Amino acid sequence: MPELPEVETIVRRLRPGLVGRTVTAVHMGWPQHSPTPDELKSLLPGRKVAGLGRRAKYVVLDLEPSDRTLLIHLGMSGRLSIAPPDAEPGVHAHTVFVLDNGHRLRFSDARKFGRVYLVADREAVLGELGPEPLSAWFTVDWLVTHLARRRRVIKPLIMEQRFISGLGNIYADEALHRAGVDPRRRANGLAPSEAGALHRSIREVLTEALEYGGTTFDWVYPDGRMQARLRVYGRGGDSCMTCGTAIERVMLQQRSTHFCPTCQR
Numbered sequence: 001m002p003e004l005p006e007v008e009t010i011v012r013r014l015r016p017g018l019v020g021r022t023v024t025a026v027h028m029g030w031p032q033h034s035p036t037p038d039e040l041k042s043l044l045p046g047r048k049v050a051g052l053g054r055r056a057k058y059v060v061l062d063l064e065p066s067d068r069t070l071l072i073h074l075g076m077s078g079r080l081s082i083a084p085p086d087a088e089p090g091v092h093a094h095t096v097f098v099l100d101n102g103h104r105l106r107f108s109d110a111r112k113f114g115r116v117y118l119v120a121d122r123e124a125v126l127g128e129l130g131p132e133p134l135s136a137w138f139t140v141d142w143l144v145t146h147l148a149r150r151r152r153v154i155k156p157l158i159m160e161q162r163f164i165s166g167l168g169n170i171y172a173d174e175a176l177h178r179a180g181v182d183p184r185r186r187a188n189g190l191a192p193s194e195a196g197a198l199h200r201s202i203r204e205v206l207t208e209a210l211e212y213g214g215t216t217f218d219w220v221y222p223d224g225r226m227q228a229r230l231r232v233y234g235r236g237g238d239s240c241m242t243c244g245t246a247i248e249r250v251m252l253q254q255r256s257t258h259f260c261p262t263c264q265r
């Protein structure tokens, strides 16, 4: 699943081809959740893309007139790309937004967990999300205070989008490894110094992943270069780069989890 660095990378790549363009038509091959295809077809054409951003794992399109916002969640396998007017139709292009220059913004989604929302109040979808980990208000104090209040196991907690937004399975494993924290511990069992290390490692790993264009995990997201820099994720049985111990792979609340039993306590 695309996480913060992958979604942010997609947004940065799409921005030049999308901002300033007006949507002239919408084709939906498969009706995603909300709104209905009819609502999307009647409300979206004629609106200009005034800005393109990201909140958590959502792609956010600011529109003019501004009484609606288009939100796209890529789900497990969603891809967004801009295709020229003469391009072949994509195999899995389920939703196609035709632009005023003839190009098409394609949302393809083989596994169909992705969603498109056209909403009057963006907070109805985004309002419950926790802080952005690279923003100024994700501070050490905030993390220390909020971990101390939670009994949940640390890894699933930091993947919970209402707690911190943007982390998924890959970067949760990587951040906990860099912080030296065992993913199976309870959040309120972390000492303030460990919470501080986790704060630093979350920012560090996300910043590095952004720099390297995110992680390529399968055909869904082809252009990342971060996979070569991952220290535990996908390396079960391989040697820890720090101490040489074999990286363990266990299932933790239905998610594969990778850690070094020596470096992570």
Ligand SMILES: [Zn+2]
Pocket (backbone or CB within 6 Å): 240, 241, 242, 243, 244, 245, 260, 261, 262, 263, 264
């Ligand atoms: Zn180790």
